[in-house]
């Protein structure tokens with residue numbers, strides 16, 4: 001069986017690894033990666049050494065059944081050789097060192113394939129289209145095509161979508177940056193602010209990187225809610241099991257009121273929400289799958305941002321940097337909405353609603369950086385591959401357009417006719433509509449193992 005994996009980020013790499021672990025010489029694997037080093041994807045190819053994982057090292061093993069794998073590797077790296085292992089487990093290490101860990105896993109994967117006489121090859125190509133035949137499938141890049149038996153879509157994080165308020169000429173302007181993970185600011189006016197849309201983790205990375213590049217400009221970040229990201233506070237407290245008291249499939253209302261009750265009791269004792277989030281995390285996919293469509297819509301409208309705020313926390317050192325920036329006024333986090341943007345000489349003119357003063361404001365910024373997070377609606381992404389698959393009906397978007405529909409046990413995608421497509425599989429953020437939480441290593445390492453087993457059984 002010849003399997004093609006499109007994307008060699010964490011998901012693509014780890015599916016390949018498990019396929020080789022479980023497979024034999026009858027298996028061939030071709031991996032296609034358009035841009036990044038093996039395993040790294042966007043998350044672990046940072047432009048800065050200073051950006052940290054937002055999860056402690058103890059939770060970042062690439063293998064679901066070897067929880068200490070990453071920490072053991074880390075403890076053998078020169079800069080951590082004499083460090084206490086408990087300290088290491090609780091550390092927030094850099095995303096670039098995690099990238100090195102994944103590179104090492106790639107080398108091991110190549111060696112394993114070689115020793116088991118399994119064909120494994122990495123092609124540095126962007127796949128742009130699929131053509132499905134009765135018994136096999138053809139994958140196409142700009143100049144090549146390959147016939148395989150099965151395809152795994154491991155395409156991961158897409159670029160942020162362009163805000164609809166931006167005109168064509170502002171999007172084409174050299175002052176606008178759609179890709180917050182890979183951009184280069186040439187000479188810019190230091191007197192003008194840098195404007196960021198979005199104020200989540202990507203905004204934080206961007207601020208850190210701008211300062212590292214000696215950009216002293218004032219930074220304004222704008223998002224509809226203007227929430228301030230919270231730090232991890234390292235609580236060792238574990239909540240007693242309250243989830244098993246709920247029904248197997250609680251309604252959104254039941255869940256929200258149970259969560260509020262737990263939250264109140266924690267607050268009464270001066271404890272923040274981390275232990276509560278930890279107690280919910282193992283069950284989020286089940287809860288999400290039990291919600292009706294209208295409950296999912298209500299969740300997205302009213303609770304998504306709050307959940308994101310409680311769940312995506314910053315390492316304390318990073319939080320400190322951001323707080324200092326806010327206190328000295330060099331970073332201003334605002335709640336509001338962009339109204340329009342147009343390029344002007346030496347900058348980009350942005351009009352926005354500032355909710356705190358209930359007024360519209362217009363400024364000329366030196367640059368506009370889009371930190372709104374990966375786009376999930378395929379029709380709005382830059383991926384020709386996913387758009388072509390959608391047009392041909394090989395895949396369909398889930399009802400909330402958070403990703404694509406799939407059978408979550410076999411990982412087969414669901415085609416436009418509503419049937420499982422035994423030749424096209426999906427993993428990772430493409431499954432967000434099905435699973436809600438389907439982005440972090442914590443979830444992907446389990447999916448990678450299960451997907452490999454499902455393909456080999458098929």
Ligand SMILES: Cc1cc2nc3c(=O)[nH]c(=O)nc-3n(C[C@H](O)[C@H](O)[C@H](O)COP(=O)(O)OP(=O)(O)OC[C@H]3O[C@@H](n4cnc5c(N)ncnc54)[C@H](O)[C@@H]3O)c2cc1C
Nearest residue numbers: 007009010011034041043053054126127156157428440441
């Ligand atoms: C900035 C950032 C920080 C993060 N930090 C953490 C963290 O600290 N801890 C954590 O658990 N999770 C973190 N995450 C979540 C992260 O998404 C996962 O940990 C993981 O990296 C996702 O891996 P993936 O392979 O599914 O997707 P990606 O890493 O996005 O990899 C997909 C790969 O597919 C390639 N690709 C896409 N389309 C094509 C195509 N048509 N042809 C060829 N190649 C293609 C891309 O170039 C990319 O390399 C972070 C995410 C981001 C964006």
